Amino acid sequence: MKKLLLGIATTFLLLAALLLVRTATYTAPPLAEVAIQKRTIDGRPIAQHLSEAIQFRTVSSQLPEPQTQSQFEAFIGWLAKTYPEVHSAMAPARLGIDPEHRYTLLFTWPGKRADLAPILLSAHYDVVPVIPGTERDWQHPPYEGAIDDTHIWGRGALDDKSAAIALMEATTLLLAQGFQPERTVYLSLTSDEETGGDSGTAAVVEKLKQDGVQLAWSLDEGSFLLRGFIPGVDATVASINVAEKGYMTVDLVARGQGGHSSMPPQETAVDILAKALTNLRQSPLPSGLEGLSGDMFDSIAPYMPFGKKMLFANRWLFGSLIDSALSTQPGTAAMLHTTIAPTMLSGSVKDNVLPIEAVATINLRVHPRDSIEGIVKHLNAAIDDERVEVKVRRADTASRVSSTESVGFNNIAEAAQQTYGPLVIAPGLTVAGTDSRRYETVADDSYRFNPMVVTKEDTHGFHGTNERISIENMVHATNFYSLLIEKSSRE
Ligand SMILES: [Zn+2]
Incomplete structure (x- = not known):
């Protein structure tokens, strides 16, 4: 028992030492001292x-x-x-x-x-x-x-x-x-x-x-x-963007029985569509801090206060913690993955007529890691309902990374x-x-x-x-x- 406790304590101390060493060596290069060159401009x-x-x-x-x-x-x-x-x-x-x-x-x-x-x-x-x-x-x-x-x-x-x-x-x-x-x-x-x-x-x-x-x-x-913009970072950050996300719009078309709204069936086209939208909300596209998003945070994180710096210096351990923290803010979440935003809805043409088709238009901004085919596959799998068709209206992948x-x-x-x-x-x-x-x-x-x-x-x-x-x-x-x-x- 004593040996086991000693073993746990040693592992814990080694881990703490590793985290501290990695944090201490994750230092920011001093900001470049470039001579100011200012013209006289009125x-x-x-x-x-x-x-x-x-x-x-x-x-x-x-x-x-x-x-x-x-x-x-x-x-x-x-x-x-x-x-x-x-x-x-x-x-x-x-x-x-x-x-x-x-x-x-x-x-x-x-x-x-x-x-x-x-x-x-x-x-x-x-x-x-x-x-x-x-x-x-x-x-x-x-x-x-x-x-x-x-x-x-x-x-x-x-x-x-x-x-x-x-x-x-x-x-x-x-x-x-x-x-x-x-x-x-x-x-x-x-x-x-x-x-x-x-x-x-x-x-x-x-x-x-x-x-x-x-x-x-x-x-x-x-x-x-x-x-x-970044809590704890006092320096001004020049974010020189080297890529942009792609633009994709799809229609989700849910089909149901039409008819008189006084006798609605168990599930209308609107109910089917609502379920599809809820399923989509629960299955976001994969997110993560690799590639360009990782490079961006690697440039900024060394200037953060010690606690935050320790998280970024040890992404192997805290990666998912960082991801979920960044995902709570729309601005940073958008950098980590392809976003899904329902923007337009349509159903019946009259208040007492059941819709045969209910349509939700979804706008997605495509992260450099995702392909259009992959996204369509993800949408179909997340919705998981044959009565809902995913119709791609426009699809541009992300730009090159300069x-x-x-x-x-x-x-x-x-x-x-x-x-x-x-x-x-x-x-x-x-x-x-x-x-x-x-x-x-x-x-x-x-x-x-x-x-x-x-x-x-x-x-x-x-x-x-x-x-x-x-x-x-x-x-x-x-x-x-x-x-x-x-x-x-x-x-
Ligand atoms: Zn503009």
Whole structure:
């Protein structure tokens, strides 16, 4: 008995020692000390330009809204007037697969050397609608472009007119200095990102293909500089996203007997569908911290407080504990697996008629580890009812995972550090869709990153109410893009 107790105690002590040693050696490299490089940039005129840009209602809506076309036209006219130097140095091509909607602009800044692969920097200037009835919840009307002491307010302030304006400001600055890139730089201001980029962004890619262009890399919207998102991590995290999830929509069609609602059978089509949805909820797709999601947390976890660091340093033991903790938060859960979200429901056409078919539309965001076939198999197995058909309406797998070792990735990280000071650089996964998934067909690598700091509070503005960006962020973003273009055109 004594021996057994001694054995248990020794094992326990060895385990504790192992955990501590692993935690102690799981140290964060000191944040890189990169010399700050700041241009003198006046924030006021930039804020004024963004304010004016917000006032154009360049709304991308799934519903046909012909009246917004004039807003896109007006925005393009305003842009030419506001940035005459950029327009005369590189007259933009107006592009669109749909000839009625040629509102996407592709600027070409020719490089001195034809042997260097070009790069592309992109932002979209279309915005999502303001949900009717929520206008009154805004502190400043959504299309007024109000500027207060610190912020510019309105739809598009974060997503993504701010990046479009900062790109124009940075280019104007460089042109004023007589800067000429070594390699060709493309600037793409797209007009239909919020509806999938079928016309504008697709036309940019089409044009590059026609011209035989293969980009070294592309940079488009994605994650931001995150402050205060991860409890216990004080440093600002630059999440430079190297992949994005795929997009899949399926209909679950449940069939039952129709008839008069006064004599319902034991199970109607709605009951069958409800059961299918409940079964699905109870069988999520596999989740886990391997691959890209693991790399992201490995970059950030060493900066966490001791207790949390110990968990991440010993994933072999605490893996499932970490997974279940991360799965409780929608933001982190989405990084770990393919999400399943029922979004639309339909049944009978009349209140006293039993439906013959009840349909639930499910939107899934596909993790890089999952295949479409695998997901369909999972859905059928989880529902486990022959009366329910899984009809795939749209299915795109996740994007490629771009390199974190490339010159492009390093340049983006360095320009961010030269602008903001020491940062935790972490590769990440964009959980929504962006134009990058189209760019990746003509680019060796595609990065997704906006050079602005956001806090948790700011995130409510994305596609929501009270969207705003600080004037300081606009100055920093302009500085970032100018540094990035300068250094990337050389290397
Ligand atoms: Zn966006």
